[in-house]
Amino acid sequence: MVLRSTGYINHEQNLGNGLIILNIFEPSEGRRVMPPEEFYALLCKIIPGFEAVSCFSRKSSSSRVKALNKNAYRFYILTSTPSGISDFIITLSKKLWVVGPEEKELGYIDIAKDGTYLERSVIDSAMEIPYQFDFCGDPYVVGDIEVTKSGVIWYGRERALDCNELPKMTEKENLLYKNRKEACVNRIASESGRISDLFLIKKCEEFKFVELTKLVNSKPGFKITDEIVSELEEEFKMEDHYSWLSDDMTELHPAFVLHFNDGRSVTVADVVKNPEAFHGCTLADPIEGDSNSRGTECAIFHNGNEGLGIRSMRIGGYHYSLAMMKYVDVLKCDLEWEKQTPHKALET
Amino acid sequence: MKNDNTVEFTYLRSISLLTMRFSLKGKDIITRAPMYFREGIAHHHRIDFESLPELMDGMAEYEAIMAGVMSGKLFGAPCLNNAEYVR
Numbered sequence: 001m002v003l004r005s006t007g008y009i010n011h012e013q014n015l016g017n018g019l020i021i022l023n024i025f026e027p028s029e030g031r032r033v034m035p036p037e038e039f040y041a042l043l044c045k046i047i048p049g050f051e052a053v054s055c056f057s058r059k060s061s062s063s064r065v066k067a068l069n070k071n072a073y074r075f076y077i078l079t080s081t082p083s084g085i086s087d088f089i090i091t092l093s094k095k096l097w098v099v100g101p102e103e104k105e106l107g108y109i110d111i112a113k114d115g116t117y118l119e120r121s122v123i124d125s126a127m128e129i130p131y132q133f134d135f136c137g138d139p140y141v142v143g144d145i146e147v148t149k150s151g152v153i154w155y156g157r158e159r160a161l162d163c164n165e166l167p168k169m170t171e172k173e174n175l176l177y178k179n180r181k182e183a184c185v186n187r188i189a190s191e192s193g194r195i196s197d198l199f200l201i202k203k204c205e206e207f208k209f210v211e212l213t214k215l216v217n218s219k220p221g222f223k224i225t226d227e228i229v230s231e232l233e234e235e236f237k238m239e240d241h242y243s244w245l246s247d248d249m250t251e252l253h254p255a256f257v258l259h260f261n262d263g264r265s266v267t268v269a270d271v272v273k274n275p276e277a278f279h280g281c282t283l284a285d286p287i288e289g290d291s292n293s294r295g296t297e298c299a300i301f302h303n304g305n306e307g308l309g310i311r312s313m314r315i316g317g318y319h320y321s322l323a324m325m326k327y328v329d330v331l332k333c334d335l336e337w338e339k340q341t342p343h344k345a346l347e348t
Numbered sequence: 349m350k351n352d353n354t355v356e357f358t359y360l361r362s363i364s365l366l367t368m369r370f371s372l373k374g375k376d377i378i379t380r381a382p383m384y385f386r387e388g389i390a391h392h393h394r395i396d397f398e399s400l401p402e403l404m405d406g407m408a409e410y411e412a413i414m415a416g417v418m419s420g421k422l423f424g425a426p427c428l429n430n431a432e433y434v435r
Contacts, residue, residue, distance in 0.1 A: 130416025136404035187400035
């Protein structure tokens with residue numbers, strides 16, 4: 001048996017030729033997809049001798065649905081040094097930030113629906129993960145939807161690429177990469193703040209709705225008062241304030257509402273109370289999805305060692321952990337601990 | 349440097365649908381993202397690079413490839429997601 005992890009599926013144990021899969025995805029609104037021929041010309045500019053390297057491009061699944069009018073595609077390159085694939089993709093992603101004039105923006109920062117920054121380039125750097133799926137099959141269509149051919153275009157056909165042929169980032173390029181990223185963030189900082197505020201308001205409203213619905217359903221004749229509403233708002237603010245984020249993982253606080261495919265909208269605290277009731281259920285991505293787009297890309301799973309989590313297809317693979325305790329309960333525990341062991345509390 | 353034109357990768361057949369699903373709602377096309385992968389059978393593939401597009405064109409909605417390879421060149425090994433294994 002093998003697991004989908006780098007311990008079992010990786011590039012290092014490939015003693016033959018390997019496959020570099022570059023995902024040229026559909027960028028956010030206002031940006032165009034670089035056509036494959038143009039992307040190939042760019043690779044030839046960045047990598048000396050690339051003209052002879054065996055490679056081809058092929059439309060992505062959604063681009064084959066004619067009416068969607070999408071242009072995303074994959075670029076497949078034969079390589080003689082599979083162990084260098086991950087570094088190759090990461091370095092290429094950075095090179096794209098510095099290879100052209102700033103206004104062409106081959107690297108850019110997107111704003112997620114919660115206002116956080118997402119570093120992007122023409123290629124999806126998540127493909128550096130050796131067990132990342134590439135769904136090559138025909139798109140699965142229901143009804144009278146026209147599907148076009150895969151549109152394979154061959155470029156070079158002579159030899160495999162040595163990943164070391166891609167020049168490393170120079171000191172000058174690293175500085176330019178850093179400066180361009182900073183400039184990009186500065187340009188969109190106010191918009192990011194605005195989106196972040198809107199996201200918080202939306203999540204707070206969802207929390208109030210879920211909690212009030214529970215109260216109304218559990219107590220016949222229950223009346224919603226301004227006091228109860230403002231108590232819930234305070235609770236949300238307190239929990240939200242103490243949640244934390246990292247680049248590749250987000251911890252969702254107990255008052256965060258999740259929208260499951262089967263119609264349930266519940267808080268993280270509800271899931272933590274009864275995880276088995278939700279194990280394996282699909283749900284909207286906690287950040288990119290909403291109650292109107294249930295079923296977008298997620299699954300929740302039960303993990304004995306790392307707590308509860310949600311694995312999402314967002315940004316080519318993203319992990320959310322669930323906070324196990326409400327902040328007010330953490331405070332209560334701290335107070336209790338201090339009462340029982342006052343000398344230890346003083347020492348710390 | 350290997351001087352042949354073959355390529356090695358992992359080919360996976362899942363027990364459930366993997367690719368995006370597109371359906372009609374009136375005149376609009378509704379897109380549903382890929383389902384969560386739970387379990388499948390993984391195969392080590394070594395083929396001529398020139399024949400890779402043909403292989404891809406013949407793949408079904410519950411099949412995918414991964415650029416990484418398995419140790420010991422396993423053929424037909426059950427493949428699980430980490431979370432399912434822990435459970």
